[in-house]
Structures are given as structure tokens and as C-alpha cells.
Amino acid sequence: MSVVAPELNEQGVSPRYKWLVLTNTTIGVLLATIDSSIMLIAMPDIFRGIKLNPLAPGNTFYLLWMILGFLIVSSVLVVSLGRLGDMYGRVKMYNLGFVVYTVSSLVLTVDPLRGSSGALWLIVGRIFQGIGAAFLIANSAAILTDAFPSNQRGLALGINNIAGISGSFIGLILGGVLGAIDWRLVFLVSVPFGLLGTVWSYLNLKELGERHRAKIDWAGNVTFALGLILIMVGITYGIEPANGHNTGWTSVPVILELGIGLVSVIAFLFIEARVAEPMFRLPLFKIRAFASGTLATFLAAIGRGGLMFMLIIWLQGIWLPLHGYSFERTPLWAGILMLPLTLGFLLAGPLSGYLSDQFGARYLATGGMVAAAVSFVLLMLLPVNFNYLGFAAILLLFGTSMGAFAAPNRAAVMNSLPARHRGAGGGMNATFQSSAQVLSIGIFFTLMIIGLSSTLSITLTHGLITNGVPSAVAHRIGALPPVSVLFAAFLGYNPIKTLVGAKVLGKLSPANQATLTGHGFFPHLISAPFHAGIKTAFVFSAVVSLVAAGASWSRGARFVNNEHDRKLSEALEGTPTPPD
Numbered sequence: 001m002s003v004v005a006p007e008l009n010e011q012g013v014s015p016r017y018k019w020l021v022l023t024n025t026t027i028g029v030l031l032a033t034i035d036s037s038i039m040l041i042a043m044p045d046i047f048r049g050i051k052l053n054p055l056a057p058g059n060t061f062y063l064l065w066m067i068l069g070f071l072i073v074s075s076v077l078v079v080s081l082g083r084l085g086d087m088y089g090r091v092k093m094y095n096l097g098f099v100v101y102t103v104s105s106l107v108l109t110v111d112p113l114r115g116s117s118g119a120l121w122l123i124v125g126r127i128f129q130g131i132g133a134a135f136l137i138a139n140s141a142a143i144l145t146d147a148f149p150s151n152q153r154g155l156a157l158g159i160n161n162i163a164g165i166s167g168s169f170i171g172l173i174l175g176g177v178l179g180a181i182d183w184r185l186v187f188l189v190s191v192p193f194g195l196l197g198t199v200w201s202y203l204n205l206k207e208l209g210e211r212h213r214a215k216i217d218w219a220g221n222v223t224f225a226l227g228l229i230l231i232m233v234g235i236t237y238g239i240e241p242a243n244g245h246n247t248g249w250t251s252v253p254v255i256l257e258l259g260i261g262l263v264s265v266i267a268f269l270f271i272e273a274r275v276a277e278p279m280f281r282l283p284l285f286k287i288r289a290f291a292s293g294t295l296a297t298f299l300a301a302i303g304r305g306g307l308m309f310m311l312i313i314w315l316q317g318i319w320l321p322l323h324g325y326s327f328e329r330t331p332l333w334a335g336i337l338m339l340p341l342t343l344g345f346l347l348a349g350p351l352s353g354y355l356s357d358q359f360g361a362r363y364l365a366t367g368g369m370v371a372a373a374v375s376f377v378l379l380m381l382l383p384v385n386f387n388y389l390g391f392a393a394i395l396l397l398f399g400t401s402m403g404a405f406a407a408p409n410r411a412a413v414m415n416s417l418p419a420r421h422r423g424a425g426g427g428m429n430a431t432f433q434s435s436a437q438v439l440s441i442g443i444f445f446t447l448m449i450i451g452l453s454s455t456l457s458i459t460l461t462h463g464l465i466t467n468g469v470p471s472a473v474a475h476r477i478g479a480l481p482p483v484s485v486l487f488a489a490f491l492g493y494n495p496i497k498t499l500v501g502a503k504v505l506g507k508l509s510p511a512n513q514a515t516l517t518g519h520g521f522f523p524h525l526i527s528a529p530f531h532a533g534i535k536t537a538f539v540f541s542a543v544v545s546l547v548a549a550g551a552s553w554s555r556g557a558r559f560v561n562n563e564h565d566r567k568l569s570e571a572l573e574g575t576p577t578p579p580d
Contacts (some may be wrong), residue, residue, distance in 0.1 A: 082427020097135020158353015344399020451533020
């Protein structure tokens, strides 16, 4: 019996090839985004494993850079790596990303050091893991766009994009479960999937996109990387206390980092407008669908980026202890209770991507951001000790809203790009999203700290003295910056037990010890100032979401860059493109 070979299209691949691409790139992006958040819930187990107290003076450096180092490096590199994909092959760059990601995950797993040295090992490993993730994120959307026809890209990019966004929430639960077993599993879990993805992609993925060799824009790469790194580092240290202030925004180092970073970005834009082969294709912003979609991406990421931290602190520091959970158990349960958010993403993403193929992105993406703004308002109206069913319903609404926005918006952005610039354009869009998440974390924490600063110190000092803590110790703890209290709750430590210390607690009566370290003291202490701060943050996010809805609406009617490729390429390059 003869075997009939599968029919090949004009590109020499089977019609089934596009689904293979979707499966592989979705796994790649899912792995990359899971690792962007997997450490958040597992952090207490990791610090205990390397025997380092993250709340000790000077150790917040390790805490912040374990979380943000991955995000910063992936944000900085994603445009350059997308541009390299356009030049040397998107699949080649993507495959290299899997190798770097898998090797760095293995290196993280075998960390042999303890204390600050062990923490530095993890920070460096996370940076290399972020480099691998940047390769994957920068080229996956362009590879998908090359493989799928325009009338199916919404579904494909929707599944891929929603997997990416939901990965950051899946990472919360996965980190909590694995960290409780063994902290090394948090990193080891990525290795077999990384190996699978590496072998699979090397054996099966093909270069279907256009490749255009060009000189590397070194001046643009250097000024862009320098500017973005300095701005993100400035944001990172801006939320830390400095010079007797609760935040570091007015400190000289932060001002210099932000100032020099801004100057470097301006220099980058000046270079890109004049260099022959720019890294950052500024003329792409002349395409209205691309410019509006990228702006909406940036604003949506600012609105939701810091939300995860605030909800985790709310659950771990207040709600879960009030409902009888020990502080040690709160990290895992915070991830579990946020499952409706992930469920909303998973339900809405593929469906909205499919619908955008039929009707365009404008109404779905705009409606999604309006619904997201409504979600923030509903969160703002919740009492601190809320009913979980109402909280879960709002999370489901928010996840569905962001899913309805993200998939159509990503498909519309990629459809608007000329074929030869899909890697660079997709990288630009991803950079705006990643950098906005870091910016959002800085904004959320700053607004929260401002809200806490007015009353937390007095409330904390009074509560400690009332329960027998010596006045000098109580005033010292009350003078601590609010971010120390937030980090204590965020890390799943018993905040009062950690801040007061075993030596002082040992001198108090059993009744006072039980009160101070019990489930109710800290949540009741922080509830009012926390609620004031988080309301401000939610108002900010609601406003930003509505502005994002306006940007999304301004994209205009559906636009697919097929027959317009040649004209747009001519406009971008300044020279006529020969006919096919």
C-alpha cells in the first residue's frame, strides 16, 4: 500500500506546519513568562534554602534583583534580538534562545553557594535566563506571523499571547507548590521542558520569513540598552528608602540614573532617525494600527503590571491571616486564590483572537480595556476583609477583560507590519510591554508607600507599646520604611515576629506574645493605611486603562499589511523595492 505524502504549499511546508509552530512557540513563550513570576511565591523557600535573611539591612538588593533582574534584561534585549532575527533568521535566534534558557535554568538549579554569594549566583543566573527568554519572546510572534495566513493570525497570536500573559500567573502557583517541596525544583522544572523545546524547534522549525542582512546598529544598541537599564534601575531603587525618606526618588543616585537614562534614550532616538540600518524602526510608527496598538500595549501593561504584587500583599498580609492561615502558608494560597484571574485569560484569549480574525480588533480590544477599568473600580470598592466569591468574580472579569484586549491587539499589531520588519516591530511591541511592567511596579509601590506613610508609623508604634514592647524598640520599628513592612508580608514571614525579633518577644508575657504574633494583630494594624494606598493605585490603573481604550479605538478599521508590503517597505527604506 502506497503512502501519500502530505501536500506542500508554495513555501515547501505541510499545511500542518503552522500548528506545529503554534505549539512550539506557545511552549517557549509560556516557559519564559512562567519564569518571570515563579520566584515571587517561592522567594521565602529560596532564601531559606540559601540561608539568607532578605529583610536584614542591606539585603533588599538581593530581593529586588532576583525579581526584577529577569524583567529588566528581557525588556532591554527584546528589540535587538527581534532585529537580529530579521537579519539572520528568526528561527535561528529563537532556537538559540531555547539553548540559553535551558542551560541557565540548569545552572540556577545547581547553585552550590550560601548567603550573599548564593544570592548573587541566582541573580546572575536569572539574568542569563532572562536573555534566553528575550530570544524566545522577541522572535515567536514573527515566526507565527510568517507561518499563518492573515485570516488565522488572530487565533494563533491570541493563543500565544494569552499563554504568555497567563504564564506570569501560572508561575505564582507553580512556584508556591515546588518551593514548598524543594527550592531547587523552582528552576529544575524548566530544564526538561527547555530540552524538549530545544530539540523540537531545531528539528522542525523552518525559516519562512524574509531575511535582510545589514550592518548592526551598534550606536543604537548601546544607547538604547544603557538608557533602558538606567531608567529601570532608577525605578527599582526609587521604591527603596534613602536619606531618611520612605522612597528614594529624591536621592542623588536615583536622579542621576533616571536623568542619564533619559538623555541616553533621547540620544538613541536621534541616532535611529539618521542611521542607515536602525535597530528601532521609527517609521513603523507612521502605521496607525501599529502605533495605536503599541501605545495601548504599553498603557495596559502599566495598568496591570504592579497589580500582581498588590493583590499578593493584600492576600498574604491581611486577608489570609484574618481567615486563619499561618503566614508560612500564605504565599501558596495567595497564588491559588488568584486562579480566577488566569482562568479569565485562558477563556477569553483564544476566543477573542478567533473573533478578531472575523471582525477586527477595534471593538474587542477597546471593550476589553473599558471592562478592565470597571474591574479596577470594583476592586477599589471592596472592603479589606472581602467576601472571596465577590473578589473571585472581579478577578475573573479582569482576566477576561485583559484576554479580550491582548489577543486581538497583538494580532492587529503584527498584521500591520511589513513582512521584512516583523521581528523588529514585534520586538518593539514586546519591549514596550516588558518595560511598562517594571515601570508599573515602581508606580504601584510608590503609591502604596505614600498611602502607608501617613498613618502606619503611628499605628504600628502605638500597637506595639500597648502590647508590652519597650518604647525604644517600638519607636525603632515604627520608624522603619513602609516598604520593609510590605516586603515582610510579601515574603510570607510573620511580620511582627520578624520585625520585633525573638529576643524582645521572649521578654514579653505569653499573652502579649500570642497577640503580637497571632493571625489578627498585623492584618488589623495595616488594614486601614493599606486600603488607603491601594485605592489610590486602583484609581490610577482605572484611568490608565481608559486611556488605553482610547488608544485602542484610534487604531481605525481593520488593516492587514499584505499587498501594502512593498509600498511600506519603500517608505521605510527610502528606496524602491523590486517586484517579486
